[in-house]
Amino acid sequence: MASGFCEDCSRLLEEFNFHLRKVCREFERKIKPIFRELCECTCFSVSPESSYLRRKRRKRSLSLNDEELQLHEEESLQTLSRLSASEDIELQKTAAMFYLQLSHHLNSPLPDALLEPVMNLLLSSDLDVQKTISLSLVNLLVKNNVCRASVVEMGMLVPLLDLIRSGDSSAQSHSCACVCLLASSESNREAVMLEGVKPLLALAKSYDPREQQVASWALLLLTHSDWSRRLLGDAGGFPVLVLLLQGSDSEVQFYSCSALCNISSARELHRKLLSIGSHFLLKSLLTLASSSVQKNSMQACRCLQTLSQNDLIQEQLMELDCxxxxxxxxxxxxxxxxxxxxxxxxxxxxxxxxxxxxxxxxxxxxxxxxxxxxxxxxxxxxxxxxxxxxxxxxxxxxxxxxxxxxxxxxxxxxxxxxxxxxxxxxxxxxxxxxxxxxxxxxxxxxxITSEHVSRLVKLSGRSQNPQLSYNSAAVISRLEMTGETLQLLKPHYVAMLEYLSVLLQNKDLKFQQLGLVTISNLKTDGDFSSLLSGGEVEDQLRTVHDQTEETRRLLQTIQPLSPSPVHPLQPPHQWLR
Incomplete structure (x- = not known):
């Protein structure tokens, strides 16, 4: 998330902060003895709140040096707590800006104690303070500098959800981002979903495209689990997402279609999706499939493909001339x-x-x-x-x-x-x-041409991929063995005998049968028969024959044999004659 400042502004602010601290320290050194003596006199006794405000303005412990942010945890906590709890908006802004700078520079976990003042700033009456601190929280969550469970336990979800209703696009964007990041933690998902769905759905119904973008993006991020999808359906979220498909903003269409794509992956939710009257969902998706925005069209097709696993939806799509x-x-x-x-x-x-x-x-x-x-x-x-x-x-x-x-x-x-x-x-x-x-x-x-035959023979020899080898050899075996076809195959007889040998040695009967059928088809060609005679493939044919005879003998020992209408196959050794 961007901070809102460019690199030059950030650098100048850091320099300003450095020089300001230097001046403040010098000023403090000079006036500290005077104030100590004055405070000892009853004439100048001050209320605790006045003393508290004066100490806040010094902001000694909120310091950034030229290299990194230095956190003096105990001092920082005291100062930040007082700044954030103040009714002075300028002091609250100071604390919020400190957290924003912190969120950019911090590379280690933020202590839970230093997270506590964030709650006060989220509850500020000033929208600028809320926007700044919510952006800071987004940055800290993205970088995993804070424990997400701790954020929820401290009660920050409620003011974040209130920000969604603020009407300010920046505040809504920051708060939605926080809610989605919090929901990404499994331990928080239930709390976030229970409290966060309705405000997001209300925002999605806005007439402002920017607000719809924020809401549809957040709803998309909340559709990645079975539990959250069911809860979204129970809250009436499906019709809202379908309505967003027909909006004029392409980003809103994409986010809502992506959310529906996630939802449609759960087949038990199809009935609820279809309950949105008059095929409204399917009509909207088919319309979006014709969109000139490529990513929207593709996402609509993906969603329809997922839904088409349902036979009823297939029938409805055909009725709609899809x-x-x-x-x-x-x-x-x-x-x-x-x-x-x-x-x-x-x-x-x-x-x-x-x-x-x-x-x-x-x-x-x-x-x-x-x-x-x-x-x-x-x-x-x-x-x-x-x-x-x-x-x-x-x-x-x-x-x-x-x-x-x-x-x-x-x-x-x-x-x-x-x-x-x-x-x-x-x-x-x-x-x-x-x-x-x-x-x-x-x-x-x-x-089929000679190039096709060469390709099929080569693929048939892919012994490392048996299925590809089988498919390719099966295509060859089913060619009509005309004179032209035999002329195309003749240059490849040696290579074919190699893969036929592999087929015959395979323990799977369908591979053996494919080898036998191919040899049977080619045996009429004298050139093939000559290569076959006395070779390794002929020996394997005899082995197959012996195995077949052994199987037949064993079957005959089983009584009674049921009559079979199928004539016995010609034994393989007859093909060699």
Whole structure:
């Protein structure tokens, strides 16, 4: 938090303070003997309060030297206590300014005793004193110079909350910051929430954008725990936050949307959010998703994505034609904007009743264009793969995938050298899934080039990443083994035998079966059979055969065997003939 003084002013004030102290000390040295003699005479007896005010004006123990603030704790406490308790506003300001300077220079914990005068200053009738001391307290809390529990125990929360209602934007900003910092301590959270929510909600309803900013920022900081979110809901905070989404101030929109995003992470609160009538929350978020302010649009998409885990909310979003405002975001030049929109849309496609509608609204065409974009990111590829996988499972989706250039986009992404293994797993899994659907299998088999084959063979050899290896090998195994396809695979037979050997040695049956299927598909090619004969892979096939025979023998000892309609598979050794 800024003190309100620039570096030059701070330096000049320190110099002024130094010279003033020097003059005061010299003046004190000269008049002290005179006053001592006068005080001994009954003619000049003074009341305790007059003596107290005179001593306050000397301010001997409130000193800053050129290097650091020197605290003489006992003297400082006595002086600060008297200054802060005085009815003289100027003396209170002196004490508040001392704490402000202290908050900037102090690098060690402030003794609790020196925190006590802060309470008196917070209760001052002068707003400037309150603003200065609340700013000092913010600085001390930020630097952990004071114990947060002690601040609450001393009763400072009440005057801080009163400052929120002051109408002064600086005072409100400082007090809200203090409240939020105090709430960040788990031991204080209950006390702060119980006493602080209602004043913050009242401030949030203000027509002043500055006050709304302060309140929405404070409410956001109070939505980071399950307990505080529930309490905020019980206090009627959810409708207030939703109303703030429709305000004219972009910062207020961002803070309130971020708070709602935190709240929506708790699924048990979804019912309360939805109780705000006529889909008001979802309409407001969809409107904000179309905002020209990027961070607000992205945050609205994140909030909708979190809410879309609820099936009822998914149905309501579809009723509101949610794809319409999201489609323009997929075409923007900003990768972050496109990522937030496609992430939300991938969440919607996972819900089976939505699939036919999303296909009819042209979502696959948008995804195909996304994948062909020159700056297609890993996030976009991952969620595009999820959308294509989900929508291709319906009959309308298969044709739309081919017409929307999704296959070209997927194969183009496959050749990207910068993708992480996680992204490649999603990509190869999507291709593998499409290969199980006949029209798409035929189309992909025709579109595959030598570059794609090289990439898939290389990924199939990633033994350190079994899932990626399996997915890539599965795509190869499902290619239609035409003459053209065999010509593409032929240069890679040696490398393929290496990863086939790894698959056959895997104890997981699905890996072994994938190796067997691939060998079965390629055995018609004489060149492949020649390389296979007498090699390590052939020995492993015999091992698999022996294990299969042993399993079959053991099964025959178990009586009675239930009849099976499935014909036994041809034993692996027959493939070598």
């Amino acid at each position: 794809v319409l405002p999201l489609q323009p975001l997929l075409k923007t030049s900003s990768a972050e904007w496109r990522e937030s929109a496609v992430t939300l849309l991938s969440a919607l496609t996972s819900h089976t009743p939505n699939k036919a509608v999303l296909v009819s609204e042209g979502l696959l065409e948008e995804v195909g264009q996304l994948l062909l974009h020159p700056t297609c990111s890993s996030v976009i590829i991952t969620h595009s793969c999820r959308i294509i996988t989900d929508l291709s499972s319906c009959s309308e989706g298969q044709q739309a995938v081919m017409e929307a250039r999704c296959l070209s986009g997927l194969l183009g992404a496959l050749l990207s050298p910068s993708l992480t293994d996680d992204t490649l797993i999603h990509l190869t899994s999507c291709l593998q899934n499409l290969m199980t659907q006949h029209p798409l299998q035929s189309e992909l088999s025709v579109m």
